[in-house]
Amino acid sequence: MNALVKVTDSLAAANADQEVQQYLTFMLGGEVFAIGILHIKEIIEYGQLTTVPMMPAFIRGVINLRGAVVPVVDLASRFGDKPSQVTRRSCIIILEMQVEAETQVIGVVVDAVNEVLEIAGAEIEPPPRFGTKIRTDFIAGMGKVQERFVIILNVNKVLSADELALIGQTTQLADERAA
Numbered sequence: 122m123n124a125l126v127k128v129t130d131s132l133a134a135a136n137a138d139q140e141v142q143q144y145l146t147f148m149l150g151g152e153v154f155a156i157g158i159l160h161i162k163e164i165i166e167y168g169q170l171t172t173v174p175m176m177p178a179f180i181r182g183v184i185n186l187r188g189a190v191v192p193v194v195d196l197a198s199r200f201g202d203k204p205s206q207v208t209r210r211s212c213i214i215i216l217e218m219q220v221e222a223e224t225q226v227i228g229v230v231v232d233a234v235n236e237v238l239e240i241a242g243a244e245i246e247p248p249p250r251f252g253t254k255i256r257t258d259f260i261a262g263m264g265k266v267q268e269r270f271v272i273i274l275n276v277n278k279v280l281s282a283d284e285l286a287l288i289g290q291t292t293q294l295a296d297e298r299a300a
Contacts, residue, residue, distance in 0.1 A: 140242050144264065146235040146271055147214065149205070150197050153235065155264060155273045160216045162226065164234055167211040178204070181230055184213070191215065193228035199279060200255040205230050218276060227280055238271070240264040245273065 144155035145164075170182035170193055179199040183190050193213055197205040205211065210233040218225045248260035261275040 141239045142242070144238050144240055144271070144273060145214070146238055147212075147231040148233040148235060149200075149231050150202055153269075153271050154196075154231075155238065155240075155271045156214070156216070156276055157273075158237060160218065160276050162215040162217045165213050165215060165228075167207055167213055167230065184228060186215065186226070186228075189226065191226050191228050193230060194280065195230045196279070197230075197232075200259070205232060208232070216276060216280075218280065229280075238264070238266060240266065240271070240273075246270075 143158040145158055145161050146153055146155045148154075165186075168184065170184055172182040173180070176182075179195050181193045181195045181198075181204075183192050185191075195204050197203065207230075212231055212234050213228040214231055214234070216227050216229060218227065244265045245262040246265065247262060248257045249263065250257060255272075256278075259275055259279045261273045264271040264273050
């Protein structure tokens, strides 16, 4: 019986390695990053942001997305770098995340959106223990794509529950000011 369980576990692990997932790739500070496509709601042009006082430096402000107040995070600043320079290629990626039983919508500023790539589980290496500009817990893995690596972000760590609570307070403040 134990041998059957081991074989089944081995087959499940092999299938997970072969499973192909899609990732949206984008540029940030000259590096290529990726986020799982299932977190992406839409991509919009960088537009009018309303700044909210007394927020951390990595929160650029909020936008009005079809009547909803959506907080916008500057990923470069979140990673401890200087804030992103807004250019004509700058975009806001709108993400949907599950926090407890609630769906949270958040925008992240990136330098440019590249493409959607399919990366097999076998082509994803674990995060490096050193040598990156960002915290290793922000990295879900390193995807091998045509002789180079793409940094796959762990969205739940980059925008952790504590920060989402802070962002929720930002949205509430903006809603109160709009009323």
